[in-house]
Amino acid sequence: MKKSIVILLFxxxxxxxSKNYTVVTRVLxxxxxxxxxxxxxxxxxxxxxxxxxxxxxxxxxxxKVTWFSYNxxxxxxxxxxxxxxxxxxxxxxxTKEITLVVHRDFASANxxxxxxxxxxxxxxQIHPETVIRDKYRxxxxxxxxxxxxxxYNPFKKIPVVNYLTDDExxxxxxxxxxxxxxxxxxxxxxxxxxxxxxxxxxxRSLFEEFISITVSNxxxxxxxPSDSGKLIAAKDSIYTLLKKSxxxxxxxxxxxxxxxxxxxxxxxxxxxxxxxxxxxxKCEKIFDVFGDEFNYKLLMPGTIxxxxxxxxxxxxxxxxxxxxxxxxxxxxxxxxxxTINFWSIWATGIVLLLVIFGLIVxxxxxxxxxxxx
Numbered sequence: 001m002k003k004s005i006v007i008l009l010f011x012x013x014x015x016x017x018s019k020n021y022t023v024v025t026r027v028l029x030x031x032x033x034x035x036x037x038x039x040x041x042x043x044x045x046x047x048x049x050x051x052x053x054x055x056x057x058x059x060x061x062x063x064k065v066t067w068f069s070y071n072x073x074x075x076x077x078x079x080x081x082x083x084x085x086x087x088x089x090x091x092x093x094x095t096k097e098i099t100l101v102v103h104r105d106f107a108s109a110n111x112x113x114x115x116x117x118x119x120x121x122x123x124x125q126i127h128p129e130t131v132i133r134d135k136y137r138x139x140x141x142x143x144x145x146x147x148x149x150x151x152y153n154p155f156k157k158i159p160v161v162n163y164l165t166d167d168e169x170x171x172x173x174x175x176x177x178x179x180x181x182x183x184x185x186x187x188x189x190x191x192x193x194x195x196x197x198x199x200x201x202x203x204r205s206l207f208e209e210f211i212s213i214t215v216s217n218x219x220x221x222x223x224x225p226s227d228s229g230k231l232i233a234a235k236d237s238i239y240t241l242l243k244k245s246x247x248x249x250x251x252x253x254x255x256x257x258x259x260x261x262x263x264x265x266x267x268x269x270x271x272x273x274x275x276x277x278x279x280x281x282k283c284e285k286i287f288d289v290f291g292d293e294f295n296y297k298l299l300m301p302g303t304i305x306x307x308x309x310x311x312x313x314x315x316x317x318x319x320x321x322x323x324x325x326x327x328x329x330x331x332x333x334x335x336x337x338x339t340i341n342f343w344s345i346w347a348t349g350i351v352l353l354l355v356i357f358g359l360i361v362x363x364x365x366x367x368x369x370x371x372x373x
Contacts, residue, residue, distance in 0.1 A: 019054060019056075019121070019291060019292050019293065020293050020294075020295065021037055021039065021054065021056050021121075021292070021293070021294050021295065022037065022038040022039070022294070022295040022297065023035065023036070023037050023038075023056075023117070023294050023295070023296050023297070023321075024036050024037075024038065024297045024298075024299070025112075025296075025297070025298050025299070026298075026299045027132060027143065027145055027298070027299065027300050027301060028301055029134075029141070029143070029301040029302070029339055030134070031108055031109065031132045031133075031134055031143075032105070032106060032107050032108065033105070033106060034103060034104060034105045034106065035103075035104055035106065035112065035117065036101055036102060036103040036104065037055060037056060037057065037101075037102040038099050038100070038101055039053075039054050039055055039099070039100045039102065040054070040095065040096060040098065040099060040100070041053070041054070041067070041095055041098060041100040042054075042095055043088055043090045043095060045100065046067070046083070046084060046085050046088040046093075046095065046098070046100075047084050047085060047086065047087075047088045048083075048084030048085075048086075050120075053120075055100070055102055055120060056117070056118055056119075056120050056121040056123070056292070056294075057102065057116065057117055057118070057119060057120050058119050058120050059102060062104055063102050063103065063104050064102075064103045064104070065083045065084075065100065065101070065102050065103070066080070066081050066083060066100075066101045066103070067080055067083055067098055067099060067100045067101060068080060068098070068099055068101070069093060069094075069097050069098045069099070070097050083100070108132070109130045109131055109132040112130040112132075112147075113127070113130075114126060114127040114128035114129070114130070114149075115127045121292045122288035122289050122291050122292055123289055123292055123323075126149060126150075126152065126289065126326075127150075128147050128148060128149045128150075129147070129148045129150075130145075130146070130147045130148075131144075131145075131146045131147075131148075132144070132145055132146075136341075137341075138341065138344050138348075139340065139341055139344050139345060139348075140338050140339060140340050140341055141302075141338065141339050141341055142305070142336060142337075142338055143300060143301055143302065143336065143337045143338070143339065144335075144336050145298065145300060145333070145334070145335045145336070146332060146333070146334050147332065147333040147334075148330055148331070148332050149325065149326035149330065149331045149332075150326065150330055151326060151327070151328060151329050151330050151331075152289065152323065152326055152327050153327050153328055154286055155202075155205035155206070155208075155209070157205060157208040157209070157212070158201060158204050158205045158208055160201055160328060162201070163197045163198070163200060163201040164194070164197050164198065164201065164328075168194045168197065169328045169329065171190065171191065171194055172191070172194050172195070172198060172324070173324045173325050173327070173328065173331075174310075174320075174324075174325075203242075203243070203248050204239070206248055206283065207235075207239050207242065207248060207253070209283050210250065210253045210280070210283070211231065211232070211235055213269075213276055213279040213280065213283075214231060214257065214266070214269060214276070215228045215231065215232075216275075216276075216279075217269060217274070217275055217276040217279075218231075220268075220274065220275060220276065221265050221266065221268040221269055221276070222265055222268070223263065223265050223266070230261065231257070231261065234260055234261060237260055238253075238256045238257055238260050238261075241256040241259065241260060242256050250269075250270060250277075250280035250283070250284070251270060254266050254267055254269050254270055255267075257269075289323035290322070290323045290324070292322075292323070293320070293321070293322050294320075294321040294322075295318065295320065295321075296318065296319040296320070296321040296333065297316050297317065297318050298316070298317040298318075298319075298333065298335055299315055299316055299317075300315075300317070300335050300336075300337035301337055301339050302337045302338050302339030302340070303337060303338050303339075304317065304335065304336075304337050305336045305337055305338050306334075306335070306336045307334055307335035307336065308332070308333070308334045308335075309335065317335055319333055321333075
């Protein structure tokens with residue numbers, strides 16, 4: 001399907017070079033556990049160069065870093081606890097067969113502060129809230145895990161509800177399936193309609209941000225602030241020009257303003273170091289979060305009772321975590337499991353045995369008293 005709007009060339013570039021991570025969270029019966037990242041490193045990272053690495057956290061003394069490789073012949077895992085390797089020989093190891101494990105233990109949910117776990121990615125401004133609760137039920141204990149990513153959408157000028165329903169948003173981000181698998185054609189057609197609406201909303205929202213930046217900087221580019229009325233009156237026509245070019249970016253927007261309003265002064269909005277140019281860059285950075293993707297895995301104690309996981313494999317719950325999931329609304333990773341309290345069962349059994357034994361002794365004593373009488 002030909003898109004009526006291509007939302008920024010840089011978005012396509014970001015998605016083309018997106019970074020994929022695997023994050024594993026293990027929750028133990030008492031609310032403690034660990035979190036670790038599994039990464040395929042390059043030679044520089046193996047020598048300790050973390051300046052341009054794939055690790056989504058700033059590695060400090062609180063992190064334990066190990067690595068292992070697979071023998072291509074025996075297919076067995078070989079653990080090596082030494083990192084970094086001062087003189088790493090790429091000819092000795094194939095980095096594609098190496099997995100770097102960045103591990104950190106946590107004593108409670110308070111230590112699972114999101115700012116500590118995404119601070120070396122474009123998600124560093126994302127601070128998910130984690131809650132771990134244990135509910136004791138005598139014979140068993142319920143364990144609840146909830147990790148919430150607050151809605152990130154900074155575009156408030158154009159309400160998303162003007163373009164999309166909640167059901168359409170749920171379909172778009174992949175948390176709701178409207179059609180059965182056999183009706184794949186209907187699903188594909190519905191998704192094409194939804195994607196078009198998303199593009200239209202994003203395009204218009206971004207354009208409104210550009211208009212706001214321009215109005216705030218008219219005097220700086222030597223355009224009479226009173227002319228802001230002309231700009232506002234012409235913005236629909238300017239937006240039409242942008243749609244025809246099929247790209248909404250600061251440069252194309254400035255060109256459209258200059259062309260429609262017949263005033264080259266708008267080109268000054270892109271002058272390096274100017275307030276308007278910096279504001280445009282800030283708009284661009286809004287989309288940086290779409291460059292990262294996490295294969296999120298969660299292991300809970302005991303038996304899984306419920307979750308919103310996208311996949312379940314044995315004792316591992318899995319989600320594909322991207323910025324799309326939390327862009328429109330809060331997104332939650334939710335799981336509930338149950339462990340059996342064997343000590344409670346044993347204690348209850350012992351108490352019952354003692355009660356039964358007491359009743360028997362009491363009954364026997366009563367019979368003896370009757371016999372004596």
